[in-house]
Amino acid sequence: MSYRRETRASKAALVDGYNSIEEGGLGASSSYSSDITEHENDEALDSLKDRVFFLKQLSGDIHDEVRSHNRFLDRMGNEMDASRGILSGTLNRFKMVFERKSGRGMCKLVGFLVTFFILFYYLIRVLRHSM
Structure with a gap:
């Protein structure tokens, strides 16, 4: 907390020095106005800290x-690769069957059976809807 006070004091000194230079060195700076701007700066800083934290x-x-979605996609890719392997094996078996007379x-x-x-399924379905 003392660090904050020291920081405030040094900031106030800088602001007072800047004000006195601006006014031509007459030394008419107000500590009240520097306290208000310091308070506003602290509030803005706290608000900024909250936003950064959020x-x-x-x-x-x-x-x-x-990360969760990447794991899910990796698992899905592995399953697709496994399915592709099974499907290619099945297609190779069909090719062998078609090559034989x-x-x-x-x-x-x-x-014919399929x-x-x-046809049998659709016939039963049509008969059920007509009753």
Whole structure:
């Protein structure tokens, strides 16, 4: 606290010296006006400290949020890579099936069954809505 008083005293001396120089050295400076401006400066400084503290907290929160999102995106990227590996393996198996003549017949049969079940599903759905 004494440091603050010393700072205030030195600031007041500077302001008083500046005022006396401005007025031509007549020494008519007022300590009351310097106390008011000092008080306003302290209030402005306190307000600025509060704003800086708030911005520091806000930037810390943003940093934490960004770090959390980066971890989430990394996990999602790893899962996508794993899915890509599984999908490419499945596509390679389909290629092997299509290359065999018996595999083509099997694919036609699977296609027919899928089409049959889709038509059956829509038929049941239409009948339910018409009742």
